[in-house]
Amino acid sequence: DTVLTQSPALAVSPGERVSISCRASEGVNSYMHWYQQKPGQQPKLLIYKASNLASGVPARFSGSGSGTDFTLTIDPVEADDTATYFCQQSWNDTFGAGTKLELK
């Protein structure tokens, strides 16, 4: 199975730009998706197929990458963005362990 590696945690100040990375152990083309999960809630799709903004998601969120290296960018970060962010590849369906984003 394809392993997805994410940094465990990041801390940023409101108004800043943050980039969350996801590295795949093998190429997944553009079949990479990003989710936001807040405590006690189900995950929410933010970005599909590497760079496409899901319906209703603010344009502050964007995605980039292909092959093995992918990035979710939030610019500017708002207080409500405190959450855990997961990447997921649909080449053979695995998730990253998640990056916990905290606001300073």
Add this chain to the structure above:
Amino acid sequence: AVQLVESGGGLVQPKESLKISCAASGFTFSNAAMYWVRQAPGKGLEWVARIRTKPNNYATYYADSVKGRFTISRDDSKSMVYLQMDNLKTEDTAMYYCTAAITGGFDYWGQGVMVTVSS
């Protein structure tokens, strides 16, 4: 509005069986691949099972951790998806989410149903 509503969770003993269900509405269910994704307490997300659409012969796929024990099925006439879980283990304890894949990612998620396996 899109809704996915799971039901049927609960507390069971190891080696017992449980069937959880998901009722879908607000989108063309028959066009969506349906998945079950689980999350153990305080842990990350794990894909469990997948069922494709009728044109794809309702093909099913399973994570290695549940293969041979879990069975996913769907009823397009009722917009329902099910997960039959047999020979449950303590490590199956998790919140189970029903999800619909339309764009390629998991577009829609239910609120989840808790399954606890404990003696």
